[in-house]
Amino acid sequence: MSELLDSYARVAGEEVIDQLQQLSAPMKGAKFVHVNSTRVGGGVAEILMKMVPLMNELGIDTSWEVITGEDKFYQCTKSMHNALQGDQVNISEDLLKAYEETNSKNADVLRPALEDADYVIIHDPQPAPLLKLCPDRKGKWVWRCHIDASKPHPPVWNYLSQYVKDYDASYFSLADYAQQLPHTQYLIPPSIDPLSDKNMDLDQSEIGSTYREFNLDQNRPIMLQVSRYDRFKDPIGVIEAYKLVKKSIPEIQLVLAGGGATDDPEGEEVLNQVRESAGDDPDIHILLLPPDAHKTINALQRVSDIILQKSLKEGFGLTVTEAMWKGKPVIGGNTGGIRLQIVNHYTGFLVDTPEGAALRIQELLQSPDKMKEMGKQAKEYVRKNFLNTRHLREILSLFAILDNQSET
Amino acid sequence: MTSNNENIQPLKIKNCAMLNIATGIRAQNLKELKDKLTNIHSESIHYHFWAKKLRPGFEEPEYNNDFATWAYKNLHNNKLAERLSLINPGMFSNIEDLRSKIVEVANLSLEESKTSINAKEGEKFQFTRSEVVLFDTKFAISNPEELVDVLPNLPLGCIYFHFIYSKNDTGDISSWLSQFDSKHNNLTDQISKLDPYFFTLSEIRVKASHIFTDYFKGVAK
Numbered sequence: 001m002s003e004l005l006d007s008y009a010r011v012a013g014e015e016v017i018d019q020l021q022q023l024s025a026p027m028k029g030a031k032f033v034h035v036n037s038t039r040v041g042g043g044v045a046e047i048l049m050k051m052v053p054l055m056n057e058l059g060i061d062t063s064w065e066v067i068t069g070e071d072k073f074y075q076c077t078k079s080m081h082n083a084l085q086g087d088q089v090n091i092s093e094d095l096l097k098a099y100e101e102t103n104s105k106n107a108d109v110l111r112p113a114l115e116d117a118d119y120v121i122i123h124d125p126q127p128a129p130l131l132k133l134c135p136d137r138k139g140k141w142v143w144r145c146h147i148d149a150s151k152p153h154p155p156v157w158n159y160l161s162q163y164v165k166d167y168d169a170s171y172f173s174l175a176d177y178a179q180q181l182p183h184t185q186y187l188i189p190p191s192i193d194p195l196s197d198k199n200m201d202l203d204q205s206e207i208g209s210t211y212r213e214f215n216l217d218q219n220r221p222i223m224l225q226v227s228r229y230d231r232f233k234d235p236i237g238v239i240e241a242y243k244l245v246k247k248s249i250p251e252i253q254l255v256l257a258g259g260g261a262t263d264d265p266e267g268e269e270v271l272n273q274v275r276e277s278a279g280d281d282p283d284i285h286i287l288l289l290p291p292d293a294h295k296t297i298n299a300l301q302r303v304s305d306i307i308l309q310k311s312l313k314e315g316f317g318l319t320v321t322e323a324m325w326k327g328k329p330v331i332g333g334n335t336g337g338i339r340l341q342i343v344n345h346y347t348g349f350l351v352d353t354p355e356g357a358a359l360r361i362q363e364l365l366q367s368p369d370k371m372k373e374m375g376k377q378a379k380e381y382v383r384k385n386f387l388n389t390r391h392l393r394e395i396l397s398l399f400a401i402l403d404n405q406s407e408t
Numbered sequence: 409m410t411s412n413n414e415n416i417q418p419l420k421i422k423n424c425a426m427l428n429i430a431t432g433i434r435a436q437n438l439k440e441l442k443d444k445l446t447n448i449h450s451e452s453i454h455y456h457f458w459a460k461k462l463r464p465g466f467e468e469p470e471y472n473n474d475f476a477t478w479a480y481k482n483l484h485n486n487k488l489a490e491r492l493s494l495i496n497p498g499m500f501s502n503i504e505d506l507r508s509k510i511v512e513v514a515n516l517s518l519e520e521s522k523t524s525i526n527a528k529e530g531e532k533f534q535f536t537r538s539e540v541v542l543f544d545t546k547f548a549i550s551n552p553e554e555l556v557d558v559l560p561n562l563p564l565g566c567i568y569f570h571f572i573y574s575k576n577d578t579g580d581i582s583s584w585l586s587q588f589d590s591k592h593n594n595l596t597d598q599i600s601k602l603d604p605y606f607f608t609l610s611e612i613r614v615k616a617s618h619i620f621t622d623y624f625k626g627v628a629k
Contacts, residue, residue, distance in 0.1 A: 015423070015563045015565075018543070018545075019423065019425065019543050022543050022544065023541070023543075150529075150530060151529070172430065175428075175430045175534035175536050176530055176532070176534060178430035178432055179432070180432055184429055185429065185430040185432065186427055186428065186429055186430075187427075187428040187429065187430055187536070188427075188428075335530065336530075339530075393425055394425070394427055397425060397427045397539075397541040398427060400541065401427065401539055401541070
């Protein structure tokens with residue numbers, strides 16, 4: 001077994017690696033391409049960053065292509081993202097034209113690799129039209145929707161589905177997100193990489209320096225939310241919860257750690273609203289981290305007592321899994337994929353309001369034993385269900401099923 | 409009747425993983441659940457009774473199947489949840505009889521209740537089905553006594569395959585044991601009486617391991 005596979009076996013178990021080797025054996029040497037719209041920032045890029053080397057290690061010739069575009073393209077895809085999450089956004093013809101033209105230009109570059117590939121996964125709406133733009137494709141094409149599309153704005157879904165319907169299959173994080181499509185819709189939750197900078201064990205000196213770097217008091221409780229400055233992540237709600245807790249636990253500190261994804265044009269506006277809401281409270285630390293600050297986020301999660309992900313909409317919420325992997329109880333918004341990760345009252349708490357979050361923060365801070373026990377359960381829950389080895393097993397199983405269907 | 413043990417094929421130990429598939433069919437209240445149950449694919453009914461044993465989730469289920477859990481958590485109907493949870497799929501000879509039983513319980517609850525409770529958005533019952541992918545563990549058992557050491561260490565996917573997925577088929581442990589001569593009748597009987605519906609996969613592994621250990625200790629005496 002290679003060193004990389006051996007490292008995964010130590011965390012996930014040898015049986016899991018054995019399954020991956022069995023599933024990948026018929027795919028050895030096959031060309032597998034992932035396509036998304038950003039190399040850095042956001043959950044999809046993080047998944048691919050580690051998934052692609054792991055697939056190559058298993059003998060599958062895997063590459064990761066990123067489509068690029070101009071402002072209008074990202075405005076369109078951000079609106080599309082919001083509309084799939086339920087916003088009643090109508091996208092102008094002008095923006096849709098930019099979307100189509102951008103995909104067409106990218107297809108000109110990617111067409112040889114995509115048409116030659118045996119297996120292709122297109123991630124999210126941004127590159128969805130590529131299938132139609134590769135008429136001589138020979139492989140199996142699957143569309144992956146990472147978004148909570150449970151209540152999409154119908155005109156936008158109808159527009160997008162004209163591109164998605166011709167895929168061989170699609171997969172979603174939860175059954176609630178699946179839509180009417182003429183092909184099979186699989187359910188595969190995303191995952192974290194236990195060996196990545198963001199999730200690996202850190203030594204005490206790295207953890208200790210985090211307090212100094214961000215001017216945090218080691219002797220006072222810290223609550224943390226890590227996420228992009230996006231209104232669906234509800235950073236304002238987190239500040240409200242913090243202010244409620246502060247009344248009874250004045251020593252509490254709040255860290256909001258976010259960065260921008262290159263495909264998110266709304267981040268700055270939300271960040272300004274967050275700064276305004278925080279005012280001049282010295283115990284609210286608003287951090288704007290670069291996209292490669294993985295070890296910093298890892299350390300921040302480890303120095304925090306409680307981690308929040310108070311999203312109002314969330315496709316999955318990998319920050320929840322990351323926090324649970326650090327053995328921390330997580331208080332999450334009662335929405336989307338967060339509900340799959342947080343087993344209410346066992347691995348954390350699900351809340352609907354800032355008041356609910358404040359209640360659970362106080363409850364946990366007053367019960368250190370409960371906090372420890374929940375954290376322990378959370379870590380084991382992730383080990384069994386949300387590591388990238390499980391994720392890859394399901395992706396390979398999906399393509400094995402598609403291959404079998406072609407043979408019969 | 410005794411069989412020639414030498415001719416019995418070894419039991420190939422297999423592991424399995426489940427890939428879940430959305431059907432796109434949902435129910436928001438009990439009436440919708442009942443109406444959709446009438447036509448839902450039989451694979452989906454099987455899924456909602458058994459798949460939770462392999463799915464992400466805590467291993468201490470309050471109720472034994474997805475219908476009962478939904479009735480409890482999302483319709484807040486404890487009486488219905490208890491009745492649905494008592495439906496043991498192992499007691500039905502085919503999936504259509506099982507389907508009829510669930511519909512019967514749902515009808516009874518609808519007749520009793522004057523009001524219909526809707527599950528919240530995002531908490532509808534999601535009819536799901538699955539495909540199972542099998543893995544070869546390269547282990548094969550020729551003699552039942554080998555299971556004394558092997559069973560306690562089997563991954564839960566193997567337990568699912570040999571005690572649930574392949575019930576009454578190739579791979580079912582009690583069917584395999586029944587091929588041996590009558591000296592193992594008692595063991596076969598104990599294993600076939602181990603009802604997987606009421607236990608988690610870990611519990612099934614522990615209970616089956618105890619049966620094998622106790623049996624072969626007794627035989628040794």
